[in-house]
Amino acid sequence: MNKETLQAIVADLREGRTPALSVEDFPCFSAEATQGNEHLDPSYLDKVAAALTEADVPTFERALRAMDEGDLAWLGFKIVYDAAEAQANTDNEVTKKYGEQGSADGEPLVFFCNDAKEIVASREPSPRDVFQMKDVTRGPSMHNEQFEGLTWASVPLFDQVRVWLLGASDAASEVAALADHVGFAVCVVDYDEAYVSEARFPRAQRIVLPGGNFDALADVACAPEDFVCVLTRGHMFDPEGCVWATKQHAHYVGMMGCAGKNDRVHELVLAAGASEEDWERVKRPIGLKFGAKTPAELAIAIVAELVDVRYKQRYSEEAIERHEKSLGR
Structure with a gap:
């Protein structure tokens, strides 16, 4: 998310202008993101923009503050395709009860x-709205199609985590596809153009x-x-x-490999000037353990671990404690 975009929206709303919202800034409305969704397409972003007023300024200002503070936060969007259904529909006996009220109203809404x-x-949500607001901003999208008449979308106010794949192996190719699918920014490095x-x-x-080797990797930098x-x-x-x-x-x-190979790599890593403490920071073998063998299976194991590490990196101690307890860890 670009701070200048949010600042421009705030300025437009204060001056009574309808802001210009683009799918580049709000990719949850892009043709790719909405493909196959009969209730949502990129044109709905114009409806969102037209519905915004000066009352929405605090929402965007809170988003700006979250970006300044490095908060784990999202802008969410309530998308209504049938106003009557959105307000009338309620939970059934299977789902948790949130009262007899459906959505608070039948209009689009941007929220933080x-x-x-x-x-x-800018408007008071109903208890059921709150349930979906929380869900759509944690996945970043869960249960957004649970009720008739409306759906939900969101964009993060924080950057993607970058994953470096050192080596363009078959496993790396599978990891790249899956890591991209779950929201990582992927960079692959190798010396052979045919593989990269x-x-x-x-x-x-x-x-x-x-x-023809990895010597030039020393000239590349990654972030902590x-x-x-x-x-x-x-x-x-x-x-x-x-x-x-x-x-x-x-x-x-993380590094993939068996114990025997890891012993030799260990010797070479120390010989190259790394410390024993450095070596102990390397997760080996990489990935969760559940019998993965093929490149595609290994990618599932690796990306599952990346997701778990990302969760612990991003979320508050309180959220992590709840998460760990729910996993029995």
């Missing part, structure tokens, strides 16, 4: 919600190192909040990958 479940909106191809990594940033998966082809450059990731102080480093 964060990890603490603080909600800011658009066909194998259609949605990832691709870096081709010169020299980034994740690194060491997945080099044939494990040939796993030591270089581990040394680079630990020197970059990446938040998470």
Whole structure:
């Protein structure tokens, strides 16, 4: 999310102008995001813009403050395609009861919600609205199609976590697709252009190192909040990958491989100047353990672990404690 976009919206609303909202800034309304949804398409963003008034300024100002504070927060959108159904429909005996009221009204709404479940909106939501507001801003989209007459969407006010895939192996190709699908920004690094191809990594940033090896990786930098998966082809450059990731102080480093191979990589990592403490930061083998063998199965194990680490990185201690308790950990 771009702060300048939110500031421009606030300025327009204060001057009584209808703001221009684009799918580039609110990708939950893009053609790709709404494909196959008969109730939602990019044109609905114009309806959202037309419904905004000066009363919505506090919502966008709260979003700006959340971005300044690094809060885990979202802007959410109530999307109405049948106003009567949206307000009349109620829970049945299977779902939790939220009273007899449906949605508070049949109009579009933009709202703010964060990890603490603080909600800011220009109009008072109904209890059922609140239930869906919270759900659509945690997944970022759960139960958004639960009730007739309306649906929900959201955009995060925080950046994606970047995952570096060191090596363009078959497993890395599978990890890239799945990691992108669950909201990571993916960058794949290798020295062989034939493997770092658009066909194998259609949605990832691709870096081709010169020299036929990983020596030039030292000239690349990652951020401390980034994740690194060491997945080099044939494990040939796993030591270089581990040394680079630990020197970059990446938040998470994982490496695939068996115990025997890891022992040799361990020796080479230490010989390259890394410390024993650096080595212990490397999760090995990478991924959750459930018998994964094929590249696609390994990708599920790896990305599942990345999701778990991302949750712990982003959420409050209170939320993490609830999460861990629910998992029996």
